[in-house]
Amino acid sequence: MTSTTSVTHEQIESLSKEIEAHSNPFRELIAEVGNTIVGQEVLIHRMLVGLLANGHLLIEGVPGLAKTTAVACLAKGIQTDFQRLQFTPDLLPADLIGTLIYRPQDQEFVVQKGPIFSNIILADEINRAPAKVQSALLEAMQERQVTIGSHTYPLDEPFLVMATQNPVEQEGTYPLPEAQMDRFMLKVVVNYPNRDQELEILERMSTTNPQIATKAVTSPAEILGARKLVDRIYVDRKVQEYIVDLVIATREPKAYGLALEEFIQYGASPRATINLTLAAKANAFLHGRGHVLPADVKEIALDVLRHRVILTYEAEAEEKTSEDIVRTIMDAVPVP
Template structure:
């Protein structure tokens, strides 16, 4: 081992020890949310990944799977601002971001800020609002700012959008535009609980006044400090190349010996490469490590890529989903 390698190894070990100490509030946060939510460990984990990696989350599942409750519990576990926005077909962009209001007494327009000016935003049933309302979130999600009239206002940090949606085959829903989908770092698909989990839900929640008591165990300062550590987590060159190969394989599957061209209309954008790297770093943080392993990438890759692979009609005709395509790629690309 060279001296340079030794310095790198020692710095990673020191970072890992620091991470193990700094990640305690987030382990407590997982436990607090888990006290209310039964059987959604993956969802809770991905919400923490989004919080640490400064990335927005899209949660899809049929009604009644505690998607909204999970986000609400997470917000209660953090001492920060929280707004729930119920998306409906008659919602207007001004209802989200705010508007200019004329005051006759002053004979001037003043800015009335909307509920988007908070820290954690729950966009509930986001696909029940038309495209113009969904697009109103684009600037806020990407640039962390909102323009009202001729003025631009920066949003406070941390700023995180966690949106829930029903599957598009449900009545009265509008599919999210590709540009909107790409703004979400992760898309988590929530399934039904198993029999034991359903029994636990019955025992815990079958009451006219179910107890949902989540204690605040983390602060915005904890989140920002943790993000600074996430940025320092080491990603080896081979793992960087592995991430790039996974993303490019969604665009050029033939280059990797995969016969998927007829099923993929558009592959993942460079934003997917960035988000997969950040999500893998956040995953390493939650495991108390100062370096990323290939398992961190594989664990999170499906949630980062599934909504960025646009399928062809041939794929739909053969009943192939984006999950099937991404899983095929994950199985085919050699792990470093």
Template sequence: MATVNSTPSAHDRINELTEEIKIRSTPFRRLLDEIGRVIVGQRQLIHRMQVGLLTNGHLLIEGVPGLAKTTAVACLAKGISTDFQRIQFTPDLLPADLIGTQIYRPQQQDFAIQKGPIFSNLILADEINRAPAKVQSALLEAMQERQVTIGHHTYKLEEPFLVMATQNPIEQEGTYPLPEAQMDRFMLKVLVGHPTRDEEIQILERMSKTKTSMEVNPTLSPEEILRARDLVDQIYVDEKVRDYIVDLVMATRDPGAYRLPLADLIQYGVSPRATISLTLAAKANAFLCGRGYVVPGDVKEIAPDVLRHRLIVTYEAEAEEKTSDDVVRSILDHVAVP
């Protein structure tokens, strides 16, 4: 007598995961709308911050002052009922100003630990490239290891932990461009542009007052974010989508193999960390769309933010006024989509 196989198929498991994700991702979409009541536009920036939260990755934000970068992070912190610290990076900033230090107590004849502002859930490192290398290294060590060492004691940073670092263009005086090895530690580099004309009118109507509302109702808890990360890890990536991700990465290293005339424009292709980050970010994008599986569109949407700061262009590219964004766009246009 034949036995009936009651083991659920991969298709059934994906469908079950999708149904659960539709429920678990609803608070994230509500958060986007909630922040939208305060901030006009910048939905891509807020979306990318949510991707960072879901993937345990950090963001490097580049944009001129006045584009609501600080406000966006503050609203995000309010929306998930968690701590937020803004740290202004300056040339005289010291690592102890960031991570904390030991203070001697004469009465007790011992040292007490004074924790720095890094001990928070959401960190805005404003103008990170204005601080010297030691401070940048202290921040990036905390980002990578999720811990801080003060004296002989090591302290774990509480999850979720997201660093959003803003950067001024390197042409401005008094800046220290981040080395490529440090740039690679950021999962995403997001370019923040000016609002459209209609958005500018909305900003004028909403913000041209002596008192403006910054009320954001909490829609998420840190515990919900950690549970959502478990679901992101389970999201299905088909073999064809996986190959597409690898092809995009390999095309930055050997464009000739993909019949792309970009060899003279690329000095260094992206690292394996880009492959991992692109896969995780595509999974997070699928989660925010309420899907239990990744489609090529998820990869294509998030790829510029993952690759632009990792791809190093040549002097010839700079002479032709070609940026890493131009090269990434060309790769995305020519590499076959499954």
């Protein structure tokens, strides 16, 4: 269901009722993960958006903010396979995707599949691995398949990569190139909890053996079914134009009355337009609606665009961040 087809109010209402019923397990999943993770509501919500929109997440935050625990809780709540990969400078592509092993007794090579063959992958500190390993992971993310020797193996669906990186420590790291950053649907910045949340963390987790007590509330099959509903969610022409305006404003800010040309080296690509639309649809799904509101777009736009706007040296000299630029654009582009 798209805006180019003639969609009646009754059809949208019918779809909304269907989505309301099917989105309940996902709202339960958010609550279930929230029972273990304190104060990371945005991260938990964005993980569900990525899962429903078939997109990957780049999670940035200092150590100790429960990024790994949040991903582990999500996997438990879905009752699916989960692999945590610690990226290090000596990691090889074969350590990730697998390799061919020779068996002398059979005089033949057999495939030894790597940990990438899982539903949910946590790529911990992705910027610690060299470019070859990063490329192997990003190829799997984009193509949803892995080539070992002369054979290509499809990855199981749903397949979701959540990569973390530490913004503080830069020594011994290999920063992701801009073209590879663009493969991530969302970049989520995880911040410190507030005082009340910190007290709750203290009460809940200050034991010698803290437990992850997340129970399974949905399944991979339900996720794949939910994605079909996400595809049917209606996006009005005016909302589509709003999405396109937000993206084009990162390339041509002058056309929107913004004096930002000297700060932007490259704007967001058409992939950003597609990802913003899908993420807004997933957001509408989680709210139990069969249509996208401008508020769905605005809520998710910063996470879709912040890693796609490449700044100039002038912006860095004036200590402007891509987040500042995106916020300025979002304030300036009129909401329908």
